[in-house]
Amino acid sequence: MCTNKKELILGNMKAIIEYNSRKITIDVSEPIDISIALDVSKENVNAWYVGAPKIFPVDFDGEIAKVSEGAVVNFNNIHFNPHAHITHTECVGHITEEFHSINQNLKHYFFVAEVVTVAPESSGKDFVISEKQLKTALRNKKRDAIVIRTIPNLKEKKSMQYSNTNPPYLLEEAAIYLREKGIKHLLIDLPSVDKEKDGGQLLVHNAFWNTAGIVRLDATITEFIYVPNAVEDGEYLLNLMIAPFENDATPSKPVLYKIIK
Incomplete structure (x- = not known):
């Protein structure tokens, strides 16, 4: 804290x-923005089998709320899903029957974070991130947050259509390791920390939030980040900014600052 x-x-x-x-x-x-914006002017990043996001002016009985259409203001509706279309931060309410709001559970916004680069390992038809890889990356460092950049780290991550592609994911053992190490905030450049189709087990979400024990209400998972290749691995101050949605997840804008000393 x-x-x-x-x-x-x-x-x-x-x-x-x-x-x-x-x-x-x-x-x-020198802030380092690692969020992916919602941009309907080009192909937006997408996952979870939903359509593209939309931003469109309100139609007031035939009067279009757009300055170029004669209105005095631009007055847009935005239709999107935070889990599917944009960098987002979620709390345990994402997987619980009881309602939990990210806006209520995340009360502090600055954390010491470690940026690590990981090459997911082949495991049958999957690519996974293991406990061993994260142990090697973190060693004995004490951090509040981990920012995982996977390679190859292509700019196409900002517009990938992930549905039915079986992206890489974390193993349950990796989530347990992060939890036991005291990592409260897990950020990753993938659509999910879990396997796309796992029969509803959500092993990593459950392990990280410790749903079988004392639930970690103040722990968060942030997905769909993008860490530019120019950003070196190492220690940063993370400003985890969220939109004030009373929901299990909300669009977010994580920003890193290099620690000078």
């Missing part, structure tokens, strides 16, 4: 933040 003690040095745009008794310096002029 981040304390409220911080200092902004405006001259060189550096922020000094006291985080768990540690002073962290970041350059706030």
Whole structure:
């Protein structure tokens, strides 16, 4: 948890933040946005067998709320699914009968994160991320969040049509390892941490949120990120920004800041 003690040095745009008794310096002029936008002007990223998102002006009895159509304002409706169309952050309410809201459960927004690059391993017809791979990447580091970039890391990830493609996923053992290591926030550049078609088991979601024990209500999973190749593996300050939706999941905008010291 981040304390409220911080200092902004405006001259060189550096922020000094006291985080768990540690002073962290970041350059706030160089944010690294790892979200994928919803953009209907081109092929939008998509998964889970739903149609494309839509943004369209309201029709008031034949009067189109669009300035180019003679209106005084642009007044658009947006039709999308956060799990299918955009970078999103979800809480345990995604898989529970009881309602849990990401807006209520995520109360802090700055975390020390480790960016790791992983090449999913072949396992039969699947490609998976194992406990061993994450142990090798994290070693003895203490982090609140992990940001997983899979390779190959092509820009096409921003427009991939994932339905019925069996994308890579985490093994249950990997989720248990992250949970036991104290990772509260798991971010990945895939449509899901689980296998696309697993008979409804959702092994990784359940293991990470510990639904068989004391449920981790304050833990989150963020899917559909994109970490540019120029971003090096290592330690960052993560600002996990979400839209205030009272829902199991919401569009989000995770931003990384390189830690200077």
